Amino acid sequence: MPDSHQGDSAQKAFLGLISRRFIASAYDLVALIVCWLAAYWLRFNLSLPDEYLRAGLFSLAILVPVYVPLFWLSGLYRGIWRYASLMDLRRIIVSVGLGGLVTAVAVFMTGMPGVPRSVLVLHPILLILAMGGGRFLYRAWKDRCLYGHLALSGESVLILGAGEVGERLIRELQRSPQWRVAGLLDNDPAKHGREVHGVKIRGDIASMVHWAKELEVGHVIVAMPSVSAAVRRGAMEQAVQAGLKVLTVPALDDLLSGRVSLSQIRQVELEDILGREPVQLDDAGLSRLIAERTILVTGAGGSIGSELARQIARFAPRQLVLFEVSEFALYQIEQEFRRTFPGLDVVCVVGDVKDEARLQQVFAAYRPALVFHAAAYKHVPLMESANAWEAVRNNVLGTWRVAMAARQAGVEKMVLISTDKAVNPTNVMGTTKRMAERVVQSLEQAGGGTQFIVVRFGNVLGSNGSVIPTFREQIARGGPVTVTHPDIIRYFMLIPEAAQLVLQAGLMGNGGEIFVLDMGEPVKIVDLARDLIRLSGFTEEEIPIEFTGLRPGEKLYEELLADNEMTLPTPHAKLRVAKAESAPEEAWIGDLARWLETPPADVAGIKAGLARFVPEYRPQ
Known part of the structure; x- marks a missing residue:
């Protein structure tokens, strides 16, 4: 029975794939023909003479055999319209451009009458707009159907950093029922007031506390993996001291190499706040x-x-x-x-x-x-x-x-x-x-x-014997966190x-x-304890700090x-x-x-x- 069920599933998946490819190729074929005739229509100022209409229909005998194989060979039907991307647009431009060149050569070589040169120029432009626009409109419609209702749901979050990583992060979070992106903060004044995927860049990172209160935000995601450790640490410390829950994304090198994805958002650890500049090795x-x-x-x-x-x-x-x-x-x-x-x-x-x-x-x-x-x-x-x-x-x-x-x-x-x-x-x-x-x-x-x-x-x-694991255990037990001396x-x-x-x-x-x-700079152990308590989602009233006195030696x-x-x-x-x-x-x-x-x-x-x-x- 399991083998039969798996076979049925595989067969249905295969038929679904064939069906989707057939629909996509049919759309492109219709777009090819309509855009060819629309080019004639535009060429003659929206009034197409009968003789040119007949010439346009007759010339489809050259057009279709040229374009359809190019569409398939370029890999247009390997992609999924739901995830149409710039790579798909690139394939459309290449295949249509090559098709337009081959069509022009064929028309001039055969001496086919009734094909104006302006039509040979207009047609590829219209066809790229129709094929690319159709795919991206479908994706936008699907996104709205699937994720449009999420815009007002989820927990509000501010994203620190309006660069490439911040942009990619917004795209992913807008599909998540868990989060609602309330705004972006970035230290580049040229970006202030602008938008990324409909999310406004509110101001600089120093205004984090203000915007967190204004927008009723309880979470902050630090999306600045390429800035210096000092800048990133300052932003994290400011968020922690404001009582915000701080999350971060992986390092930029890991993102670009494909080792991790933006979906691996994680809670900020003490190591992030104390993070140092990467070591340059020989x-x-x-x-x-x-x-x-x-x-x-x-x-x-x-x-x-x-x-x-x-x-x-x-x-x-x-x-x-x-x-x-x-x-x-x-x-x-x-x-x-x-x-x-x-x-x-x-x-x-x-x-x-x-x-x-x-x-x-x-x-x-x-x-x-x-x-x-x-x-x-x-x-x-x-x-x-x-x-x-x-x-x-x-x-x-x-x-x-x-x-x-x-x-x-x-x-x-x-x-x-x-x-x-x-x-x-x-x-x-x-x-x-x-x-x-x-x-x-x-x-x-x-x-x-x-x-x-x-x-x-x-x-x-x-490290083994480090104070940090001890603090974490004490916090997990409900406190208190013990520090030997305040200084x-x-x-x-x-x-x-x-x-x-x-x-x-x-x-x-x-x-x-x-x-x-x-x-680097020395750190007070009591400050480490306070930061770790806040990062764990508690206050010092909930997890108190006790001073026990210096230990032997x-x-x-x-x-x-x-x-x-x-x-x-x-x-x-x-x-x-x-x-x-x-x-x-x-x-x-x-x-x-x-x-x-x-x-x-x-x-x-x-x-x-x-x-x-x-x-x-x-x-x-």
């Missing part, structure tokens, strides 16, 4: 660095390590080795890469960066040319007391052993992912990362072929941006540098550079290089090795040891 240089080579990433299951792996995969390495201690995290990234990069040779290795034998085995087996070391313990309060020695072992000893394995295997470059918390550290986690920096600087000074590079940056939105500030960047700049630093580094990423602000350091510009606008203090002496390394072999008896002993190896450490 793609050619990165391709030379990565393509057809083996790359190893430690901590590949974490937020930074996994994004590094994704960015590396874009440059087609010969082999990508993902080293991760968590079996589940490694399984997840393996499944993702099977879907997104099916042709890439990905090797998933379970291992601990503190395991010297395992590291040597892996480096000997795969011989990576580049190593990106992202494995680390990063959570400040968790590592401050009971887990302090594990932070030392993982962040310091793990880095040391990865670096030694890289040097013994002849790795060209190793890039260490560091943190702003390594600057003037006040907590165990930041101090261990500063020690890791000094370890690779010491190995760089000792030589051995491998170039050791450090990249230091602040918080990344959405606490942090630098933020997006995970893809951080990973891309790490790759760029790896390309530019020659060994021994500490690269500092441009983190936490600072009010983070520096990206130590006080005794200075930065120098690099050819990349978002990367600076820190001229740090000299690398530690050989005795420092030997002393550190002995300390790592004998764990202190208590947390106080651990912190005293950290202060000995990192003099700028000031525990709270």
Whole structure:
């Protein structure tokens, strides 16, 4: 029965298609004949002599055999009149123009009497108007029948941006029962007062609050994917602060490439408000660095390590080795890469960066040319007391052993992912990362072929342990949202941006540098909490903010550079290089090795040891 039903459906669809094509071709044939006779009628000032009428009818014997095959060959009947577009008009113009040329040649070659030259010029013009006009009138009629009643239904919305994306967005929303476009806002004064598909451009974006009240609008769609991140962020912040629900459209590159459509309107996230200018990468240089080579990433299951792996995969390495201690995290990234990069040779290795034998085995087996070391313990309060020695072992000893394995295997470059918390550290986690920096600087000074590079940056939105997922969970539970201090500030960047700049630093580094990423302006955590509450559709009365006090080891602000350091510009606008203090002496390394072999008896002993190896450490 299902097969019979499917067969009937297919047969009906086929017959429907044939019927629609027959009707369309019949319309064009009638238009062809009527326009030919109308051209005669116009030529003789609306009074057609009998002899010319007979000549016009007789000449149809040439006209029809010329035009009808051209109509079919040009693909006029593959389209659907309901969706008539400029492409259909182009096909009509080409086929009619070619038909008019062939007809004129045939008339002159055969010497057919009674065909004035003016008719040969008028006829194609009339025919294009009849065929194109018929299709677009049909589309307009269907649109009115299907969507005309929607003009007064749906939720009112303002669209920010009257450019190409805004125009396409209006077309789609006018067919939607969910939305009613009340107006457009655009910063170009030349557009003010004009209309796009019947929707008036009311004014500039600064007048958003006024027009939202005037037009009783509760939603705003930001349709400006090509403007700078600062302009887009300002518009979103203004809408959020006005209590409007903010939506946005995909990036312009994604729209133009066809990866997404305008129907994928989504709610604005905090990442959009804090969005930064796209990173400009030296793609050619990165391709030379990565393509057809083996790359190893430690901590590949974490937020930074996994994004590094994704960015590396874009440059087609010969082999990508993902080293991760968590079996589940490694399984997840393996499944993702099977879907997104099916042709890439990905090797998933379970291992601990503190395991010297395992590291040597892996480096000997795969011989990576580049190593990106992202494995680390990063959570400040968790590592401050009971887990302090594990932070030392993982962040310091793990880095040391990865670096030694890289040097013994002849790795060209190793890039260490560091943190702003390594600057003037006040907590165990930041101090261990500063020690890791000094370890690779010491190995760089000792030589051995491998170039050791450090990249230091602040918080990344959405990373494991980030404050944003915690805020979202608290809002979902109905609040309160907890912030440690009203004045606490942090630098933020997006995970893809951080990973891309790490790759760029790896390309530019020659060994021994500490690269500092441009983190932009610091952001108050309480402002993030307020924006996230508003974006979730609540007010601070509904979801209150509570201040809980600074946690162990936490600072009010983070520096990206130590006080005794200075930065120098690099050819990349978002990367600076820190001229740090000299690398530690050989005795420092030997002393550190002995300390790592004998764990202190208590947390106080651990912190005293950290202060000995990192003099700028000031525990709270």
